[in-house]
Amino acid sequence: MAQPDPSGGLPGYAEHFEEPAGYLDFARYGPPSRDVLAATAEALGRSARAGRDTVDELMRADERARAAAARLAGTDAAHTVLLPNASTGLFHAAFGIPSGTVLVPAADFPANHYPWRRSAALGRAVPRWLRADARGLITPDAVRAALTDDVVALAVSAVDFRTGARADLAGLREVIGEDRLLVVDGIQGFGAADLPWPAADVLVTGGQKWLRASWSTGFAALSDRALERLEPTLTGWTGVTDVAVFDDTEHPVAPGAGRWSITNLSPVAAAAFAAALELVEAATVPAIEAHIALRVDQLIDTVRARGGEILSPTDPDRRAGIVSFHLPGTDPADVAKALHAHDVTPSVRAPTVRLSAHASTPHSAVERVDAALKSLR
Numbered sequence: 001m002a003q004p005d006p007s008g009g010l011p012g013y014a015e016h017f018e019e020p021a022g023y024l025d026f027a028r029y030g031p032p033s034r035d036v037l038a039a040t041a042e043a044l045g046r047s048a049r050a051g052r053d054t055v056d057e058l059m060r061a062d063e064r065a066r067a068a069a070a071r072l073a074g075t076d077a078a079h080t081v082l083l084p085n086a087s088t089g090l091f092h093a094a095f096g097i098p099s100g101t102v103l104v105p106a107a108d109f110p111a112n113h114y115p116w117r118r119s120a121a122l123g124r125a126v127p128r129w130l131r132a133d134a135r136g137l138i139t140p141d142a143v144r145a146a147l148t149d150d151v152v153a154l155a156v157s158a159v160d161f162r163t164g165a166r167a168d169l170a171g172l173r174e175v176i177g178e179d180r181l182l183v184v185d186g187i188q189g190f191g192a193a194d195l196p197w198p199a200a201d202v203l204v205t206g207g208q209k210w211l212r213a214s215w216s217t218g219f220a221a222l223s224d225r226a227l228e229r230l231e232p233t234l235t236g237w238t239g240v241t242d243v244a245v246f247d248d249t250e251h252p253v254a255p256g257a258g259r260w261s262i263t264n265l266s267p268v269a270a271a272a273f274a275a276a277l278e279l280v281e282a283a284t285v286p287a288i289e290a291h292i293a294l295r296v297d298q299l300i301d302t303v304r305a306r307g308g309e310i311l312s313p314t315d316p317d318r319r320a321g322i323v324s325f326h327l328p329g330t331d332p333a334d335v336a337k338a339l340h341a342h343d344v345t346p347s348v349r350a351p352t353v354r355l356s357a358h359a360s361t362p363h364s365a366v367e368r369v370d371a372a373l374k375s376l377r
């Protein structure tokens with residue numbers, strides 16, 4: 001395993017990227033690797049010169065991406081389906097549950113709210129909103145206290161988009177038991193945090209953040225329980241058996257996770273996604289996670305030394321790549337202005353400023369943050 005480099009990015013990984021040193025907004029968008037750029041150009045280029053076999057050949061990227069996603073998620077390709085984003089997966093999950101109550105964090109990213117609002121409006125599963133603790137966490141104890149007989153599922157983010165707090169997926173699984181579904185939005189952690197993904201019945205993620213695959217990429221991994229329980233309400237023509245047989249009849253849904261397909265994805269996006277996932281596998285998630293933990297530690301120390309208050313968990317076992325803070329007495333817009341002046345890219349989510357580091361983040365990013373905060377004194 002490659003060791004975190006004290007001043008640069010993670011060796012063997014960082015060289016694949018070209019974002020500016022002060023880019024600290026991976027929780028919003030993870031600039032893709034050169035490999036992703038090359039795979040996209042190659043696939044699109046081939047499509048521009050398409051011959052008889054080109055489309056079929058390009059479509060094979062789906063298998064490659066699915067296999068890599070499955071390996072990283074701790075499952076197999078039959079339980080994995082490519083999706084264009086995390087939200088599509090959350091809609092499949094929400095519309096698949098025929099009835100009952102689903103526990104959902106009230107302060108979660110809205111991508112995990114609207115599908116449940118829509119399912120409720122259709123007379124299907126109804127959300128019950130859970131309050132998080134001060135760190136943005138839904139703890140197993142909080143879930144235990146909210147469990148009633150009508151609860152059929154829990155839908156949470158693996159890593160909170162505001163604070164970076166990691167959910168205790170294994171603990172949540174244990175508390176809800178084997179009879180309820182655990183739906184997990186992994187987008188703020190997958191590929192960057194080594195979490196027990198097989199605890200989830202439904203794991204969804206988009207590839208545009210920590211996986212650095214750019215937009216229109218993502219996947220879902222479904223457990224056997226999910227395949228058994230979720231109704232295929234959104235299954236499209238590519239989610240059935242004998243897809244290529246156009247016989248004007250309704251075909252049975254595909255036996256595996258492929259039933260979550262509404263139509264073909266872009267094979268160009270699939271090629272990009274495969275390249276991104278394979279790079280994560282080559283670098284290894286534990287090594288990526290270790291480098292991120294180092295930079296996050298340094299960012300926390302720096303922000304604190306300049307009078308900032310950290311809202312993220314400071315214990316490395318409870319956080320991922322996000323550092324949220326505020327500077328008492330200073331408008332977050334002014335903090336952002338100072339960071340921009342030092343070529344740092346943050347997210348401003350008033351009242352906090354959010355920094356997020358990846359395994360390509362060099363130490364100079366921390367130095368830029370330090371200089372920016374110093375300039376506010």
Ligand SMILES: Cc1ncc(COP(=O)(O)O)c(C=O)c1O
Nearest residue numbers: 085086087109111157161187206
């Ligand atoms: C926790 C979380 N879930 C979902 C999304 C949206 O994902 P997608 O655009 O892939 O649906 C975001 C951010 O954009 C997010 O932070």
